[in-house]
Amino acid sequence: MDEKKQDETLVNECDEMEEEAVDEGVCVSADDETEEVESPDKKRADEMTALAQRLQAEFDNYRKRNLDLTKRIREDATVEVLTRFLPLTDVIAQALTMISDENVKKGVVMIQDEITKILSNYGVVEIEAEGQPFDPRLHEAIMQVPAKTEEEKDTVNQVYQKGYKMGDKVIRASKVIINK
Numbered sequence: 783m784d785e786k787k788q789d790e791t792l793v794n795e796c797d798e799m800e801e802e803a804v805d806e807g808v809c810v811s812a813d814d815e816t817e818e819v820e821s822p823d824k825k826r827a828d829e830m831t832a833l834a835q836r837l838q839a840e841f842d843n844y845r846k847r848n849l850d851l852t853k854r855i856r857e858d859a860t861v862e863v864l865t866r867f868l869p870l871t872d873v874i875a876q877a878l879t880m881i882s883d884e885n886v887k888k889g890v891v892m893i894q895d896e897i898t899k900i901l902s903n904y905g906v907v908e909i910e911a912e913g914q915p916f917d918p919r920l921h922e923a924i925m926q927v928p929a930k931t932e933e934e935k936d937t938v939n940q941v942y943q944k945g946y947k948m949g950d951k952v953i954r955a956s957k958v959i960i961n962k
Contacts, residue, residue, distance in 0.1 A: 909945035911938045911956040922955040929961035
C-alpha cells in the first residue's frame with residue numbers, strides 16, 4: 783500500500799507543478815519538455831503591434847493622398863492663372879500686325895518674348911496646328927473649307943486662334959479651319 787500512496791502523492795505533486803507552470807505561461811508535457819503558451823499580455827502586445835502597423839500604413843496613405851491633392855490643386859491654380867495670360871498673347875500678336883513704326887514694333891516684340899518666356903517656364907507650349915491632321919482633343923473646328931487634294935482632307939487649313947498645352951493637359955484648344 784505504501785507504494786500506491788507514494789504514486790498518488792507523486793501524481794498530485796506533478797499535477798500541482800503543471801498547474802503552476804500553466805499559470806506562469808509555461809506548459810509541461812509528459813516528456814518534461816517546456817513550451818511557451820501565449821499569455822494574455824503577449825496576445826495584447828501582438829494586437830497593439832498590429833494596430834500600430836495598420837495605423838502607420840493608413841497615415842502613410844493619407845500623407846500620399848494629401849501630397850497628390852496638393853500637387854493637383856497647385857497645377858490647377860497655375861493653369862487658371864496662365865489661361866488669363868493667353869488672351870494677352872493674342873492681343874500682342876494682333877498689335878504686331880498693325881504697328882508700322884519699327885521702334886514701337888521692337889518694343890512690343892520684346893514684351894511678347896517676355897510673356898512667351900514666362901509661359902515656357904511653366905511648361906506651356908503652343909499647339910502646332912496648321913497643316914497637321916485634325917485632332918479634336920487639341921483643335922476646335924470653327925469652320926470647314928473644301929480640300930484641294932485628297933491628302934489635305936481632315937487637316938488643319940488655317941489657325942484662327944492659337945492653342946496651348948501644359949504637359950499633356952490642354953489649356954486652350956486651337957480654334958481652326960479644317961479641310962473637308
